[in-house]
Amino acid sequence: MSYQTLLDAVIKGDIKTAKEETLKAVDASQNAQDILDQGLIEAMNVVGDNFSKGAIFVPQMLRSAKTMQECVEVLKPHFQENAMTTKGNIVLGTVKGDLHDIGKNLVGMMLEGAGFNIIDLGVDVAPEVFVDKIKEANADVLGMSALLSTTMPSMSLTIKALADLGLRDTVKVIIGGAPVTRKYAEDIGADSYASDAGAAVHETKKLLNIT
Amino acid sequence: MKPGPIPTFQPRLKVLNRRQALAIHTAALEILEKIGIKMEHAESLDMLAGAGGKVFDKDWIRLPDYLAEEALRSAPRQIALYDQLGNKTMPLVDENPFYGTGSDTTFTLDLETGERRRCILADTGNFAKLVDGLENISFAMSMGNPEDVSKVDYIYVYAFAEMVKNTNKPIVFIADRGEDIAKIYEIACMVAGGEDQLRQKPFLLNYSEAISPLRFPAHVMDRLIFCARKGIPICLPSGSNAGGGAPVTLAGAMAMGIAENLAGLIVHQLAAKGAPFLFGPNVSALDMKSAVVSYGCPEWSLTQAALADMRDEIYGLPIWSFAGASDSKVVDAQAGAEAMFSIITAMLSRCNLIHDNGYIEYGSTSSLEMVTIANELVAMARFFTHGIPVNETTLALDALERIKNAGPQSFFLMDDHTFENFEQALFLPKLLDRSRYDAWEAEGSKDLYTRSNEEAKRILSEHQVTPKDDGVLKEIADLLKGL
Numbered sequence: 001m002s003y004q005t006l007l008d009a010v011i012k013g014d015i016k017t018a019k020e021e022t023l024k025a026v027d028a029s030q031n032a033q034d035i036l037d038q039g040l041i042e043a044m045n046v047v048g049d050n051f052s053k054g055a056i057f058v059p060q061m062l063r064s065a066k067t068m069q070e071c072v073e074v075l076k077p078h079f080q081e082n083a084m085t086t087k088g089n090i091v092l093g094t095v096k097g098d099l100h101d102i103g104k105n106l107v108g109m110m111l112e113g114a115g116f117n118i119i120d121l122g123v124d125v126a127p128e129v130f131v132d133k134i135k136e137a138n139a140d141v142l143g144m145s146a147l148l149s150t151t152m153p154s155m156s157l158t159i160k161a162l163a164d165l166g167l168r169d170t171v172k173v174i175i176g177g178a179p180v181t182r183k184y185a186e187d188i189g190a191d192s193y194a195s196d197a198g199a200a201v202h203e204t205k206k207l208l209n210i211t
Numbered sequence: 212m213k214p215g216p217i218p219t220f221q222p223r224l225k226v227l228n229r230r231q232a233l234a235i236h237t238a239a240l241e242i243l244e245k246i247g248i249k250m251e252h253a254e255s256l257d258m259l260a261g262a263g264g265k266v267f268d269k270d271w272i273r274l275p276d277y278l279a280e281e282a283l284r285s286a287p288r289q290i291a292l293y294d295q296l297g298n299k300t301m302p303l304v305d306e307n308p309f310y311g312t313g314s315d316t317t318f319t320l321d322l323e324t325g326e327r328r329r330c331i332l333a334d335t336g337n338f339a340k341l342v343d344g345l346e347n348i349s350f351a352m353s354m355g356n357p358e359d360v361s362k363v364d365y366i367y368v369y370a371f372a373e374m375v376k377n378t379n380k381p382i383v384f385i386a387d388r389g390e391d392i393a394k395i396y397e398i399a400c401m402v403a404g405g406e407d408q409l410r411q412k413p414f415l416l417n418y419s420e421a422i423s424p425l426r427f428p429a430h431v432m433d434r435l436i437f438c439a440r441k442g443i444p445i446c447l448p449s450g451s452n453a454g455g456g457a458p459v460t461l462a463g464a465m466a467m468g469i470a471e472n473l474a475g476l477i478v479h480q481l482a483a484k485g486a487p488f489l490f491g492p493n494v495s496a497l498d499m500k501s502a503v504v505s506y507g508c509p510e511w512s513l514t515q516a517a518l519a520d521m522r523d524e525i526y527g528l529p530i531w532s533f534a535g536a537s538d539s540k541v542v543d544a545q546a547g548a549e550a551m552f553s554i555i556t557a558m559l560s561r562c563n564l565i566h567d568n569g570y571i572e573y574g575s576t577s578s579l580e581m582v583t584i585a586n587e588l589v590a591m592a593r594f595f596t597h598g599i600p601v602n603e604t605t606l607a608l609d610a611l612e613r614i615k616n617a618g619p620q621s622f623f624l625m626d627d628h629t630f631e632n633f634e635q636a637l638f639l640p641k642l643l644d645r646s647r648y649d650a651w652e653a654e655g656s657k658d659l660y661t662r663s664n665e666e667a668k669r670i671l672s673e674h675q676v677t678p679k680d681d682g683v684l685k686e687i688a689d690l691l692k693g694l
């Protein structure tokens with residue numbers, strides 16, 4: 001079955017049509033995982049590329065992401081025993097002392113659109129809170145954000161806390177935010193750095209060897 | 212009766228009519244009364260509740276109209292900032308515009324190599340010294356978050372001390388919480404010669420930020436109340452940027468930013484009636500591709516011009532604003548174009564305290580060259596804003612008659628009227644180049660970036676900052692050692 005109409009609807013951010021098309025595919029006995037992978041995530045790949053190229057604006061990208069989320073809600077009951085497979089679990093948050101979250105939210109939406117499961121801890125997240133959640137969720141990736149150069153050191157403290165508990169090798173760490181640089185990421189022993197939300201998706205896929 | 216002199220019209224920009232101004236103000240009051248704010252500071256929440264606010268959902272509170280109206284009545288109409296030598300150099304009132312630098316950039320352009328690198332404490336000193344030597348830049352801010360301070364918890368104390376050492380102009384400073392602002396206040400008292408002297412002639416103003424939408428963190432309110440009680444002037448803009456912290460439409464972003472400012476003002480006036488408060492939110496635009504808050508956009512210039520109109524129509528309080536900044540990564544044509552756009556419109560709309568001059572890269576990078584260029588652009592804007600004086604001397608019919616009568620060998624350039632008036636009559640650029648091609652080429656074919664780099668270097672090597680008393684410097688050094 002072709003998902004072209006569904007793809008077009010997600011790319012356009014046409015929530016109503018996208019949900020109808022998702023239901024149609026379910027009624028036609030399509031596999032829910034296929035609808036997710038070949039319809040919704042495929043559409044978001046196109047959206048992500050368009051955004052990276054500068055062909056569309058942030059609100060258009062987010063509308064597509066919202067469309068996808070609503071379609072996933074439609075799909076959820078049709079997965080057998082919660083068997084929905086995602087590309088990985090990502091724990092995300094703005095570091096301790098920092099209350100800014102627009103950039104972090106943007107990264108979360110983009111990663112979710114790319115097929116990852118996002119566990120967003122919000123803002124002002126202490127190292128031990130990150131660590132606990134990484135253990136609990138068996139996270140593949142930790143994403144940390146900071147807007148202020150004064151709160152950046154908390155990223156390093158979190159990485160240290162992971163190392164102290166012997167967890168450093170179980171999770172990939174990626175950082176970002178206005179004052180963060182690739183050099184800083186290297187200095188504190190993060191695995192990667194992303195300069196914007198589009199780059200965050202690209203770098204995360206690279207870290208997990210997802211093509 | 213002999214007619215008096217012809218008054219000079221000084222060009223003035225208006226962007227709102229009275230109905231627009233009132234509608235935005237009414238919307239701001241409605242936000243406070245119906246939607247409310249999230250006040251995470253227990254003492255402030257108690258004060259607001261005691262004054263008539265209605266608490267809901269733990270730390271949310273709705274504020275009746277009259278609280279804002281009362282706060283607007285008790286806040287002073289003028290904030291006079293003094294330099295560190297005790298001269299009143301910045302009367303923030305009515306139509307007086309003053310330009311200065313910004314704070315907290317992560318990077319700076321290295322003056323020697325041109326490289327973009329992390330800021331260090333010496334950069335903050337250099338920016339302050341440059342400000343001290345530039346005639347049209349009236350106040351200093353740190354321009355950087357230095358990475359080489361020994362205790363990052365006290366980064367703003369080090370930055371403040373560094374500024375005090377390198378300029379005598381007024382300082383707009385940042386602090387993090389109650390603890391470090393108290394240290395900064397101690398240093399300020401050392402410079403002024405005591406608490407009373409500082410209160411009489413404040414040379415500093417605190418810049419603090421609430422968080423849009425509608426959120427007032429505890430450590431921010433600690434600073435606000437500290438400043439109110441000590442009589443330190445303060446402003447409390449939030450990041451009500453269109454499409455980011457606030458609605459994407461400018462009227463809605465302004466209404467929300469003003470509501471946040473009014474909420475801050477209410478707490479401020481409840482803490483200390485009559486304490487000085489500089490009004491105004493930062494309403495820029497979030498770029499819809501990069502999601503950066505733009506510093507070169509026309510939106511911010513438009514919203515602060517609108518705020519100046521609202522000051523005149525409603526608030527009467529001096530306002531906080533920005534100019535002379537850019538989103539460009541280098542000091543190039545984009546940087547010049549964006550800087551001039553905000554500098555001239557800020558002056559034409561009579562903004563009062565105008566910061567961020569010298570920012571590039573949407574405020575992530577500072578540039579000594581850019582500050583030097585802004586100094587010249589402010590001079591240009593000031594010339595334009597002075598208008599055209601019309602009187603017997605400037606109409607110059609005498610000069611014309613002299614030239615006509617003197618015959619074909621005579622010309623205006625050699626006439627006494629030109630000699631006597633040209634310095635006031637014309638704008639005489641220093642940094643902007645008007646030399647003839649061959650002369651420009653002979654001088655090394657330098658562009659504005661190169662010339663401003665050389666000028667910044669010259670000022671830093673030649674300008675003498677009137678030194679502080681040795682005893683004061685020792686007191687400051689001891690305080691820093693004790694952190």
